[in-house]
Every structure is written in C-alpha cells, then in structure tokens.
Amino acid sequence: MPDYRWPEREKRRLIGKRISRVDGPAKVSGKAKYTYDVKRPGMLYGKILRCPYAHAKILSIDASKAERMPGVKAVKVIQDPGTEIFWAGDEIVGVAAVDETTADDAIRSIEVQYEVLPHLVVDSDPSLAGDRLRPSAEEVKGNPERAFEESDVTAEGIYGTPVITHCCMESHGSISEWNEDKLLVHISTQAVSSISDAMAEALKIPAGNVRTKMDHMGGGFGSKFGPDRWGIETARISRLAGGKPVKIMLERDAELTVAGARPSAYARVKVSARKDGTILAWDSESWGTGGIGGGGRPPLPYVFDIPHQRIRHMSIINNIGSARAWRAPNHPQACLITMGALEDLANKLEMDPLDLVLKNIELTGRRSTVYEEEFLKAAELMGWKEKWHPRGDKTKGPVKRGLGLALHTWGGRGHGSNCDLTIHPDGTTDIKLGTQDLGTGTRTVITITAAETLGLPMSSINLMIGDSLFPVSGASGGSTTVGGVSSSTRRAALDALSQLFEKVAPALNAKPGDLEAVKGKIQVRKDPSRSLTWVEACKSLGGTPITVRGQNPGPGRLASSGVGGVQMADVSVDIETGVVKMNRMVAVQDCGLIINPKLAESQCYGGMIMGIGYALYEEKIMDPASGRMLNPNMEFYKLAGNGDIGELVVHMMNSDEHDGRGVIGLGEPPVISPGAAISNAVANAIGVRVPFLPLTPNRVLEALAS
C-alpha cells in the first residue's frame, strides 16, 4: 500500500512552484473553444421569448406567424396559457431558426396575452413587504438583555448589500442534439459530471443516453450548476427540429435578469462591549431576498462567537427570480454586517478596530492564532499603525483617506472525485476526470500533481477533462475542486506507480518498496545507479497498460478544510463628489498546501477585484413600478475595470503548519472581506457610515448629508 501523503517540501519538484497554467496558450490565442464557440453541423440558433412582467398569468399565446416564417425550424411553447409567472424574464416560448436574425424575427412575431398581477421587487424595506415576509425563529444565546445592560458602550447601526448578479463573461447556454435516442449536450457549466443526470431526469430518458461535454467555460461563480430551463429546452426544441443541434446562449440582458442573483442582506445591529473593548453582546434583525424562493440567511454574527446574542431574520419573498450561489454564499453579506458593526463599536470605544479585533480574537474560535498572525502580517503590509487615524480624516481638502479591515472564513474541503489514470506500455500517461476548469486552473493542478508523483515532466501527461463519459468528479463550487481533483489524482498516480514498481522490481533486482520515480526514471532509492528510464520501465508491462482509479475521499490525509483570511483596504473619498477611489488593498490568506502559488494568488486577486466590484459598483437595480431590472446591460451594471482597483497585495500563509494540513480550496475566501473592509475604510475616511453597498457617489453624499 502506497503512503498516501504529499511529498516532503524539500523533495517537491513542481508542487509549490510558480508554474504557468497549461491552457494558457489556448486561451491567449483564441484557440480555446468555449460552449459559446461550438458550432455543430447543421446547427440551429435558438432564442427565447421572455415574460415582460414580474408577476402575471399567461392568457394566450399565438406563435403561428413564427411557425410560418421561412428559416424557422421549431417553435416550442415553454410555459402554457394558464401558467402563473413569478418574475420578469421567465421563459415563455422558444424558437430555433437557421440563423440568429431569423430567430429574432420569429420571437418578435409571437403574441402573448397576460393578465398582469401585483408584484413586489423591493427588498430593502420590509415594511413594504406585507404578507411577503417570512420570519425565521428567533435565536438567543446567553443573556443578551443583561449583557447589554452590563456593557459600557453600545453601538447601533444599519448595514446592507443589495442583490447583485454573477455577470459571467460567457453567458449561460448550451447546444443539444439527438442521434436517435442519444442526446449530446455542449454546455457552459460548473458541473460536467452531473448535468447529464439532470438533463435525463427532466427529459425522462435514461441518464446513460446523455453525454455532456465542455472544454472551456467563461465563468460561473456559482450560477452554472444545473442545465437550467433554457438548457433543457434546447433538447426539446432539437427534438422538434428533427434532432438537429440547437444552440441557445443567453443574451446579455437575459443573463443579467434571470441567470444569477446573489441574495441581498440588510440588518439593524446592536453590539456592545466593556470599556476595555471586551465584546459582550450582539442583537441583530436582518432581512433580505433571494427572490421568489426566499434568500439565504447570513450567518450572524460572522466568525466572532459573541457570548450573548439575539438573532432574528426575515426573508422577503419577491418577484425577482430566484437566488443562486454566488462565490461564498451568504458570507460576504454576513461579513459586511458584522465587521461594519464591530468597526462602529470600535469608533464608539475610541479604539483602533485592529486593536478591538485582536483583543477579541479568541472569539474567532480554534483558528484564532492564525487570524492573529494574519492580522499582524496584513498590518505590516498595509502600514496600518502609521496610516490609521480615528474616524474622519481631519486633513484639509475635499479628499479624505481612510483604512478599513475585515476577516473571513470558508470550508473548502475537496469534493468527491474519481480519477482514472492509465500508464501505457509505450510510456504515455492518460488521465481522465469528469471535472471542469472554470479558470481556477484545474487542468494545471491535476497535471502538476500527476507529473510530480510520477517523476515525469508535465508535458508527458495527457489530461482529459470536461466530458461526462469520464469518471465522475464533483461540481466546481464551494472551493472544493482543487482539493478534490488533486487528491484523487495523487492517489491514482501513487497506485499506478506501485503497480509499475511491482513489474520492474525484478529487473532492478530490488523490492518494489525500494523503488522511486524521479526525473523520468525508476530507480532504487538507496542506489540510483540502478535504474530504468520511464519508457524502459513501461515496456516491461508486456503490452498491458496499468489502469487505476484514484478517489477522493480516500486513504491518507491529502486535503482538509477550514481557512481564514484578513483584508485591509485603503481608500480615498472625495466628499464633494462622493467618489470612492481604491488606493490599495492587502489580503493575507491561508489555504493549506499550495499546489501552485501563481494560480493561488490569481484567485486572491480575482476575489479582491470582484469584491471591489460589489463594494463600489454592482447592484441589480429593480424598478418598483414595472418590476423589471433597470440595468440589464454592462453599461449600467458596472464591473470594476483596470483603473478602479488600485494596487493589490496578496500574501499567502505558507508555513509548515499550513502546508501540513493538505490542500484546501481557495475560490471563495478572498471575495468575502472586500465589501466590509472597503465600507469600513470609507467610514474611517469620511467620519460616517454609508449603510448600504455599493458605495456609490450618491450614497456617500447622502450619508455625509445626514
């Protein structure tokens, strides 16, 4: 039995090195094919007619003109007359035509009558919600009443962040085609292995009849787990069109309207402490929406286990489409609310918030020493002690500068993963996993792991992913992919190697256990002069390849979970215009053993930038009158650009203690803190809290005026 561990640090050849991603050349040259780029022979273009009302009943549908249009190959009513529609943008009729322009014309020719019903799209004010409020049970710990009485200082505030969208650069979409009763689906997804099952279930066909493929995808961020109704309809419409491939990719407005929303969260918070900064009590009443299905619930208070607490939450059921996981579901919201309240408390205590969190660091639980270390490192990188000042920059001029901080946590245990690894007698190595590369670097991580273990160059690994015919690997969500695939790959490679050692041991006059694979050779550990090249060794397989399946979870301890990170933001705010400018942000993050620091840092930069986006710019703005999204485009649904992010500094925690925990996922953690850190920095700069994100000039000026 091989020893299922990661190699010692000093012995690592590839793991831990700054290696460029293996699919880099394909991506910079336009050769990488995304679902959006796939063109199948005879392919038809599908378009969907969407409901313009936030709440309505379909009375009638007349699609006869579309059916008669030359070039239109199929018209499919998705939701029949009589159906109640709960959000604007819901799918009503799909068409497929020989080209996009014809499909557009067909959609425009369809007439639908609706009975318009009352709607609610506002979520920031529960008093407007009427019977659309779903309160959860109150949770009490300790004795908050008495603790508040015994406290010296109590801070009260309101904090919140609106619904935002995923805005994947590659919109959602898929192509379906039939060959007799077999369905082939190309789809932009975070879950190649499970899409076939989901499609099969919806279409009531055997799961084995569906094959799902995807080479590259242009972002998911939590919004692309299922086939979605439009994806399932591609298969139904294809059926109507005689099995021809039908491609539906969402238009940008549909993407922003229906394909992804992070629930909002707002809260009134009271938090108290003793004069010396010991935090005693927490009371929060929070609300928010995830649309018609209700939203998640922010885990309050976040990370800090305050001894006395009362928590209440209300979901607002409204007509904005349903929520999807958005990079670290519920954490950014909870972080904003909690770290905002603690910063307000520090202000009331006339304390540096860094001192306040350090004083109470034990409330963060068993990882408190890591947080402490991370805060000290971040403070050093930020120059916190030199730059921080009490709330309200007193320097002259309209531009005020401030600092803010936050901390976060995430699980990130590797998901279930199967990896098939074959060593061929000709010396080539194939690896197959039903996983996908979202841009996190899955391909690179697997290749590094296999090459490291087998003692081969990365170029000699032939990796195949993105196909449901390959062994099932988990969905890429919750920062679970790198932990999952690196573990299953490591086990597969170790198992394959031990079989190879069995075969070649006699030739080297050694026991299998005495062999090692290093630099393209199989050699005797104690006497490297006795060796075979990899190719010679593989020849001894006598024509029969070695195939093994590595699994996660499995033997040994290759992955674990639970990381933390802290971030600090340095902003300037022009109090005349209300414009917030990012100067600098520092992130200190742990994630266990780091397979590739280059990619790990990219994850952190990416999380910080996405965080700057939702802190300053992003909001799904709903029109209370029409019930429609007012900014379903990228002109007014604003993402951060290159000039908006300031300077970013990332420091990865990489001590033996972290390394020894094995691999832990990193996708979600770095996106959690920015909203809170930036909100706190703005309060520090201008002297007042801007309660709600995004911190637009308007909101900043309003806060200053109040």
Add this chain to the structure above:
Amino acid sequence: MSKDNHSKDQGSGLSRREFLKISGLSLSVPLLTGGRTLKISGENVTVYGPGKSPVALSVNGKTYKVELEPRVTLLDTLRQELDLTGAKRVCDGGTCGACTVIIDGKPVYSCSILAIDAQGKEITTVEAMMEGDRLHPIQQAFIDNDAQQCGFCTPGFVMAAQAFLREKPHPTPEEVKTGLGGNLCRCGTYMGIRAAIMQASKG
C-alpha cells in the same frame, strides 16, 4: 462616419441612421440581392438589403465572401460565418472589449460595427497573432503573468494590449491602468494584465 467613405464606391459607407432614412425607398424597388448604388443627396451610396447580400471581408490577410443580412455585426460574422471565434460576444454593446479586433491598425469593438461597414478594411483578429507555433511576445507575457483565468476576456485583452503598445511602446504603469480601461474581466485578472503589458513593453 467620415465623408470620404461615402464617396468611395467600395465599401458601404452608409450609417445606420442614413440607412433608416432610405430604407423605405429600397423597399419600393424590386428585391435585389447584393448592394446596389443609389444617389442620395447627390452622392453615390451602396444600399444593402432587405434580405441577404454578398459581403466581402478582408480578415487576417484573406478575403472572405459571405451572404449576410445588413443588420449582422462584424463580430457575429467573424464567429458564425468565418469560424473565427477568438473575439467573444459578452455585452454586445460596446462596453466590455471582449470582441476587440484591429481594423486598419485601430482597436475596434467588433460588436459595434456592421459587417457591411467593415468591407474594404483590413481586419485583424487574435487568430493572426501567432506565427505558426510561436506565440507573440504579448501572448507569452499574458501566460507568464497569469493574466487570465477563465480566459473568455483574454483574446479581447490581447488585441487591446497589442493596439495599446503600438500607440505607447513604453507606457508607465499609470498609463496601463487607463489604457486598458476599455476591456472588462469578470474573473479579476487586472494585476496580471498590468504585469503582462509591462513585460511585453520591454520585449
């Protein structure tokens, strides 16, 4: 659209607004395929549509002839007719830069120009950046600095970077921040992109 374009008999040189003005006229004449020349305000202009017309495009040094409706954008033509899928459609509205191609030396949002208007111009797409198997130094710099995650925005950025560096071969870091402000990335690769541009500017 400049006046000179109108007087060229090659290339359409017809703005969308003018097209709308005269489209009533074109409907009253028998349906023709292909562009035909009409006198508008004393000038010869080529009128396309309704229906498909033959369109000739010069892309990466090759001439392509396709049948297109006049309303089809250059981006969709590259992707769907010529199978050049490097340029991506993201915002479809001139905001994100994912569709950037170079036309006559200038970076252009290909979602925001009609294919018929791109006739007679030299169009370069990301597919022309590599020489055989050799990556262009800008592409290599993107890889070295991990200026990509999902990579969907990357071809647009590579084209924008190329145009930017041609204008400003030795930019300051400050100039890089604004110079590549016309392209967006959802994954957040700007730090890598800045480093890539600085690397490529030295090369």
